[in-house]
Amino acid sequence: MxxxxxxxxxLPKPPEVLQAVETALQTYGGAGRGVHEAAMNANRNVFAARAAVASLFGFSPERVAFTANATHSLNLAISGLLGPGDHVISTALEHNSVLRPLYRLQQEGMELSIVPADQNGSLDYEQFERFLQPNTKAVVCTHASNVTGGILDLSFISTFCKTHDLLLIVDAAQTAGILPIDATLDGIDVLCFTGHKGLFGPQGTGGLCIRKGLDISPLIVGGSGTDSYAKTQPEDLPEALEAGTRNGPGIAGLLAGIQFIQRVxxxxxxxxxxxxxxxxxxxxxxxxxxxxxxxxxxxxxxxxxxxxxxxxxxxxxxxxxxxxxxxxxxxxxxxxxxxxxxxxxxxxxxxxxxxxxxxxxxxxxxxxxxxxxxxxx
Amino acid sequence: MKREKTTKLVLTFATMTDAMAADSVLGSELGRIIPVPSEIHAGCGLAWCADPAKEEAIFEKIAAHHLTFEGKHHIALY
Incomplete structure (x- = not known):
């Protein structure tokens, strides 16, 4: 084949990814759910993975939340930051992981403009300025087309967002681990990534990195390992966005994948x-x-x-x-x-x-x- | 064996990530993670427990690494 x-x-994943998953399956308990040896194995691995992701993309560890994949991350970011009354600019090069959450909000009253692409798959960047409205709140865009592989001009889009005080939410499904990404240099407010492509992690891993000062409402609520008697989800990141038991073995594999990339x-x-x-x-x-x-x-x-x-x-x-x-x-x-x-x-x-x-x-x-x-x- | 209570320095945290950041920086020489004792309240169920004699060294590291904690307590623990 x-x-x-x-x-x-x-595919295939580096051998150390397989080894990390196996180790996790045999020796890791539930992260954030205790302090015995098995739980601490998991706690330490999740924190190390958070720190590795943060270091890779230019965030701090507490601003990295783990999810199941980029689609999950994008749904979280889009529904947690945007809503009726807002206007959002996106592009014709987006995956449905961006488009469908936006379309759903559009049905609820959010306005949406799509920057068109030509027959070569190149965006008409002048349209960003033309689509600007007083209620424009964000640009949501991919970093690279999953169809043609064309890399978007993130520098242009970031400058546009900065100039007009807009949030920039980036889908890095095709670029995380493949292109160097620095959230500060690239002016990214929320970076959504998956673990199973360029980061060499297992399927079922991913996450989002959120710049300091930006609050995102959780998509799901439930067990957090913190503030158990509160009726509402704790607000502190990253646990606020990680209800339920994390994918410990997957995150262990993701950490090994990132370490592999950093080594190579x-x-x-x-x-x-x-x-x-x-x-x-x-x-x-x-x-x-x-x-x-x-x-x-x-x-x-x-x-x-x-x-x-x-x-x-x-x-x-x-x-x-x-x-x-x-x-x-x-x-x-x-x-x-x-x-x-x-x-x-x-x-x-x-x-x-x-x-x-x-x-x-x-x-x-x-x-x-x-x-x-x-x-x- | 009869267990006896001694005074411990206990730091609490708002999140597990803050607790684990402390764990990664402070290390076993300066204490260990314990479940939050019922005498005190904290957002996160994990706390840092240490010999009070090591408080100065602990806070030097906390400052140097910009660690975040929620509360500081001296309580008698087994």
């Missing part, structure tokens, strides 16, 4: 995956029937979205898996507006995404497979 679906979930170096990982992506594009771009989506002059994460002539993307992805053992992701990728912009609503696109364990031989095999399918067509 050649796994080229790292934008969906990174984000820059080194990016250099390798960028080279794999470039080699793949170079190998297929001569084919007459290939359409690669996204303006390749712009910076990208290690994603290539393509179609072969007018062949259904799902069929191409199926043939790649069935005949060549190559794993890709076809279809709409939960990003409906991006596909409308790209003109791929009915065909979808085949998404190749490259990870650290991919070899040049794997890329060669993928190039040959695409050539073969195009030739047969």
């Amino acid at each position: 050649i796994y080229l679906d790292h934008a969906a979930t990174s 170096g984000i820059e080194n990982i990016k250099e390798k995956t960028d080279a794999l992506r470039s080699a793949f594009i170079e190998g297929i771009s001569s084919l007459p029937d290939i359409k690669i989506y996204g303006d390749q002059a712009d910076p990208h994460v290690s994603i290539v979205a393509l179609n072969i002539a007018d062949i259904d993307a799902s069929f191409v992805s199926h043939v790649l898996a069935d005949e060549f053992g190559i794993c890709t992701r076809p279809g709409a990728h939960c990003a409906p507006l991006a596909h409308e912009a790209l003109g791929t609503k009915s065909q979808g696109v085949v998404r190749f995404s490259f990870g650290l364990t991919i070899t040049e031989a794997d890329v060669e095999a993928a190039i040959e497979a695409v050539h073969s399918i195009a030739k047969d067509h």
Whole structure:
């Protein structure tokens, strides 16, 4: 199997991630639910993971709350900060993890403007200014498109937010662990991340980092390990946003994944995956029937979205898996507006995404497979 | 073995994260995490328990690392 679906979930995980999860499953009790040895094992691991996330993104540990994934984090941030009467600006490159929480609030009376993208998947940045209203409260946007891999101009958006005193909520599902992120430098108020992609953690892990001074209402309430006799959820972060028993084994794996990244170096990982992506594009771009989506002059994460002539993307992805053992992701990728912009609503696109364990031989095999399918067509 | 009460320095915290930050900085030489004794109230169920003779060293580290705690108590504990 050649796994080229790292934008969906990174695979395989580093051995230390597996070991950390196993250790947690055998020796960790419930974090925040006691002080005996097993509970303290869990307490210390959760705190170490919080500190690692904080250090990676430029926050302090008490401003890092763990969730189940980026979707959970985005729902928390969006519903906890925005509501009826507010106006929000988002983009056509968003995943449904951003769009659907926004649409839901729109039904309740929140106003929403979507900055459009062109057929190359590039945003019309001038529209941010034009969409500004007196009640504009926030920009919610992805850091990189999960369809084309195009990286948004966060510097522009951050400056826009700062100039107009708007909150900036960033979906880092495709960039956490893949691009350097510094919340202070990047002007991010809330950073939502998942653990199972670039951070090499297990599925079911994620979180959000919240700048100091910003309060977010919890999505769910319940057991917190603190203030047990209060009828309301404690307000202090991060526990205020972590009702219920945490995913201790998952968080242990996430910590190991972050430590792995810090050991290898984000820059080194990016250099390798960028080279794999470039080699793949170079190998297929001569084919007459290939359409690669996204303006390749712009910076990208290690994603290539393509179609072969007018062949259904799902069929191409199926043939790649069935005949060549190559794993890709076809279809709409939960990003409906991006596909409308790209003109791929009915065909979808085949998404190749490259990870650290991919070899040049794997890329060669993928190039040959695409050539073969195009030739047969 | 008969247990006897002695006076302890007990620091309480608003959150588990504050308690664990203290645990990571202070370490076992300067005390340990205990469940909050029923004599006192705290937001978080975890407290730091130490020999009062180590109070000065503890507060030097608390200041140096900008640790946050909710309350300081001297109480007799087993």
